[in-house]
Amino acid sequence: MSISQGQAAKTPPSSPAPSAPEPRPAPSGARKSRVGRYRFAILAVLFVSTAINYLDRSVLSIVAPDISRDLGISPEMMGWLFSGFAWTYALAQIPGGRLVDRFGPRVVYACALVAWSAMTALGSLAKGFGFLFGTRLGLGLFEAPAFPCNGRIAASWFPRGERGRAVAVYTSGQFIGLGVAFPLIAWMAAALGWRHVFWVLGGVGIAWALIWMKVIRNRPAEHAKVGEPELEHILQGEPARSADEGGEITTAAADDKGAFKRDMKFLLRQRRIWGVFLGQFAIASTLYFFLTWFPTYLANERGLTLDKGGLSGALPFVAALVGVLCGGSWSDWMVKRGISANIARKAPIVTGLGLAGVIVAANYVTSNAAMIAIMCVAFFANGLASFSWVLVTEIAPERMLGVAGGCFNVFGNLAGIVVPVVIGYLVGGSGSFTLPLMLIAGITVGGALSFLFLVDKVERIEA
Template identity: 45%
Template sequence: MSATLRPASPPPVVPDTARPALSRARYGLLACLFVITAINYLDRTNLSVALPHIKDELHLSGTQQGLLLSSFGWAYLLLQVPAGRLIDRIGAKLAFGYALVGWSLATIVVAAARSFVPLVGIRVALGAFEAPAFPSNNRLVVNWFPGRERGRATATYTSGEYIGLAVAAPVLSLLTVHFGWRSVFVITGIVGLLFSVVWFAKVYDRPEHSPKVSTAELAHIRQPDELESAEEIAAAKEQAAVLDTSVWSDLRVLLSNRRLWGMYIGQFASASVLFFFLTWFPSYLVEEKHMGIIKAGFWASAPYLAALVGTMAGGAWSDRMLNSGRFSRTFARKAPVMIGFVLASVIVCANFTNSVPLVITFMSIAFFAQGLMQNSWALFSDAVPRRLTGTGGGVFSFAANAGGVLTPLVIGVIVDRTGSFAWALGYIAIVVLVGLLAYALLIDKVERVEG
């Protein structure tokens, strides 16, 4: 990022006399995050629903399918830190809004692809445009919610991933069968373009810029907790306005802390589970369990809904433990994630049955567990230096999407070499146990890292 780039001029701070007497505007912001996250995941996973038809039309091998599913993550992975840096400079609203327009257009263009190589290129472009997504979510939650509410806020916007997929899976399957796989990309891209109008009109980077936020709500949002004093929050605002232009010194802070490394490894493991479901899961049901594509689309909704329940339960449980005063912040933030790692390992049990209800039950438990792991974003928000929320979110998201790049490719190679998904599920189970060990051995305490 060029050292001459300057932050965009922020909107003027709304004076107290112009504010409403009482408000809950932060929930309106959260609703927008929920919708944009649902669209984000819809556009990155629509390929998995259409893939059985694309594979037949383009005559793709398992390894080629793995490359295609992985290609989204190449640019997405490499641009996480630059995207976080961009968010720190121009704000999450603009970064996320422009990204939404870009990835929606890229989604529509997928429908024009006629061969494997152009399809890969378009998916790489899609990943580049989606890079600011989760660092932007993280920054907006930190800006708009006090520490004690961030677990539930994070769980709420993250649940958009699963609701969107649960609703979309059967709908997109029907579109694929009746109107061809290209219709899936045109329709989902148009949905994103329509929501961009709402995003630019309704979202503010900071609550003090919104005329809908009352003085009381602003005071509630800005309340300090045990991680940060009011003076530290004020200092962080000054630091954010005059950001150190040396990205290397900031990365040194983010990459030299053992606890943060435990979070990075855990996030890689969590994402490995997530990306199995986002990429290969429909093909697994069609090819390994011999379901028709429409039947697979409807059955796939169950694990997505289970993941939604896990996400909401993990965030609410974490915040409730934290606010009760009976549990430490470390226990409240780590426990849901670690339980998720343990439960996700049951995914291998699907290897030992051909019963559709049992397969879906095991998959639902595993995806419910991955939902519990999503509390890792709240944990990371409590640990990353406040002035580096965007850049730190980029590093954290980089770790996650390293799993997103590797997992589809590894599974594709395994399927080509063995002709089965059995070892692929074993690979997922091993990775989540590594994540469990990272949390147990490297994250001894959750506290703000100095930086």
């Protein structure tokens, strides 16, 4: 049915048939019959924002060897520093998701971006463990709404057939940002000192918040650059409704103080929700190893210092980028060819988690080139599974997307709390990374089993 036919069908029978209402102006020179592409500008902003998000949370790990030496921080204490981000990040996920549902992602994300960038910049002033740990707690607190915002925008701006790829593209920002920036940050830290890295990244984030506010809108219908053909294309399938900027379309349930408890009880009774949550813990365990201890592993276990190992350290992040793009594209390719969502969404995730267990093989090679190749395969595989956010958008009840996304991140970031601390004590006690790599491999296999057997169907739960 065309747009004009659909609008005419809604006209009361007693009224004369009007001519089709004039649509909102499309971009200059655009043809109304041609689907626009402004949603890809939205996706580009999500991509860059995610890259900045992960650079800010990962910069500590890149310069950790220098900070440990300058501030006298032990492996055990460094493990606590690495985990400090995840403590507040996990605790604030559910409140962050509620904020997104209530006020919309545009303003919530912009405020969060400015605040977490300020925390990053403050890291440059650290004189010891306490102050640096405080900045990490603040960073986690203010980054908490980021992925619930991303998931809400992706669900609102992309039809189901493009959603897996969209999630994969913006998720890949975390890897390409680190892959490109790792050598640059390593050079900056070696040439200018680690403190410069913190305030430069903080300034970049604050400047980017202005671009976010200019480009992003909560829903495509709110943006003047989205023509009617593109809007019709976006609304195919199961579009999710995004909260308006002022929260004027929030449901009565959002204002009901008891709604949150009811929603939580409902979600935690769902087997497939638990499967996704536990599987995300496994995906995040490998991710947090690379985001926290990997540079120290290169420096202390393999003798690849920042100035010598910057490029080598970047390669697994590039491999993860390729993996996450392949995972999302493979999944959408299957969806468009009529393969069931149960197979199309789960196959890349289960395959990736199973293959990521190869990381344990790094314990048995002496060549650094072979070790880097193994790490590339493991992180590529983890990237293949990392578009798992799409399962939240397709399984959780529509009105609970923000809360479900927050819970999803809580479980994922429990790995960020547990894994860095456990690795710190294992390394401090044994002086090597043999046991940590075995631990990561075991967790990834468990995650594959969780997605395979607990997530029985990939379809929206009715609430």
